[in-house]
Amino acid sequence: MNSTDSPGRSPKLAGIDYKKAAIDYPSKLTPERLHHLRTKPFYNLANKLPKFRGNGMDVETHRHFCDFANMAVALDLPAGARILDAACGSGWLSEYFARLGYDVTGIDISPDLIEISRGRIGALPPTIDHETPIRCRFLVHDIERGPLPEKFDAIVCYDAMHHLEDARSAIRHLAAMLPIGGVFFVLEGNRPVFGSTGEAELIEVMRNFGTLESPFDRDHLGELLNDAGLAIAGDYVSVNGLFDRESVEDQRLRIEIPSINYLLCKKVADDAPASSVPDSRAPGILRADLTLQSTWPAHFRPGEMFRAYLLVRNTGDTLWLGGKLLRHGAVTLGVKILDEAGAVRDEFHGEPALPRAVAPNESCAVTIERACPAAPGRYLLKIDLIDQHICWFEERGSRPLTLPLVVA
Numbered sequence: 001m002n003s004t005d006s007p008g009r010s011p012k013l014a015g016i017d018y019k020k021a022a023i024d025y026p027s028k029l030t031p032e033r034l035h036h037l038r039t040k041p042f043y044n045l046a047n048k049l050p051k052f053r054g055n056g057m058d059v060e061t062h063r064h065f066c067d068f069a070n071m072a073v074a075l076d077l078p079a080g081a082r083i084l085d086a087a088c089g090s091g092w093l094s095e096y097f098a099r100l101g102y103d104v105t106g107i108d109i110s111p112d113l114i115e116i117s118r119g120r121i122g123a124l125p126p127t128i129d130h131e132t133p134i135r136c137r138f139l140v141h142d143i144e145r146g147p148l149p150e151k152f153d154a155i156v157c158y159d160a161m162h163h164l165e166d167a168r169s170a171i172r173h174l175a176a177m178l179p180i181g182g183v184f185f186v187l188e189g190n191r192p193v194f195g196s197t198g199e200a201e202l203i204e205v206m207r208n209f210g211t212l213e214s215p216f217d218r219d220h221l222g223e224l225l226n227d228a229g230l231a232i233a234g235d236y237v238s239v240n241g242l243f244d245r246e247s248v249e250d251q252r253l254r255i256e257i258p259s260i261n262y263l264l265c266k267k268v269a270d271d272a273p274a275s276s277v278p279d280s281r282a283p284g285i286l287r288a289d290l291t292l293q294s295t296w297p298a299h300f301r302p303g304e305m306f307r308a309y310l311l312v313r314n315t316g317d318t319l320w321l322g323g324k325l326l327r328h329g330a331v332t333l334g335v336k337i338l339d340e341a342g343a344v345r346d347e348f349h350g351e352p353a354l355p356r357a358v359a360p361n362e363s364c365a366v367t368i369e370r371a372c373p374a375a376p377g378r379y380l381l382k383i384d385l386i387d388q389h390i391c392w393f394e395e396r397g398s399r400p401l402t403l404p405l406v407v408a
Helices: 018-028 031-039 059-075 092-099 111-122 167-175 197-209 218-227
Strands: 082-086 103-108 136-140 154-158 183-189 230-236 260-267 288-292 305-314 331-338 344-353 363-371 377-387 401-407
Touching: 018 111, 018 197, 031 111, 059 092, 059 154, 059 183, 059 230, 059 260, 082 092, 082 167, 092 103, 092 111, 092 136, 092 154, 103 111, 111 136, 167 218, 183 218, 218 230, 218 260, 288 377, 288 401, 305 377, 305 401, 331 363, 344 363, 344 377
Parallel strands: 082 103, 082 154, 103 136, 154 183
Antiparallel strands: 183 260, 230 260, 288 305, 305 363, 331 344, 331 377, 377 401
């Protein structure tokens, strides 16, 4: 069989019906491999794949466990949020999120894999605590043909996009199931170098199983996401494990970064590319509506801690990039405590960081905690947002929230 090239992707073998192979894949597995599929990521370490040597957990399974925890943190979803697991395979990621209390739907083109997934969930206890049932369903669905007629808070496509022939249509259909501000998390390995051992391994899998193994160039994957209205709000590397202290020099760890893309995207546009919406690295209109969500006593003792619970709404046209790293373009809270003469007695920003990127018309909750001034007097608490290394929002016409602060 000859190979054929797809722009921005690894070559695929010609003459294979990849859609049929994806449907029939479980029927080609040995009983041992099929059992592994049913129980993944848990398995007897005595039956590792031949490519893994030695005792203990193999590096690939270790990565999966770490990936799941990292995704749950990055998604930053409240309990009960609706998650779609796209190309869910045997349902192991769906099970993980369902056990955390999310309402999960898994979809896959293979009826056999969907049956395995349903069996996996059916074998679990019916509740995840004393009152909460497991909410997890599975549907046979070809995402390349169209979306489901419903919306989700988040969609995860974990190490599966390279199996899809028409990835452009699939990503567009997935984006259609998200509201503006919805989250899309995709994990994909980089396209291996032409003629490399990695490329040869992919070709061998296609030859043996008929499943498409065609990873993307980073730029091409980014283009597909952008065209579907999905802005990359978080581009991560994953560094997991225990490292010898001798590998640390000047508080820096010397390690090799895996060539895997962890991309957290926000839907910012319908029927338009994400690049049509500015982000806070090159902002358009920066506006925020800050609302106090709790009572405010106003009177405090010297040095007493105060807490302000806020709802912050993006009323501009710009995607705010969040996260704890105070990099160029990250949006954080900015707070000043002013005395009666208008002099700044205390100023802090970046604490707390916004928990996630915030799209236009989207809101997030934040809590400000700080000690009052030690000197008695009448002060003004002024709460604003800062586009790091660019401007305070007030400088662009946004109105900060002001609260009286009486220390006595």
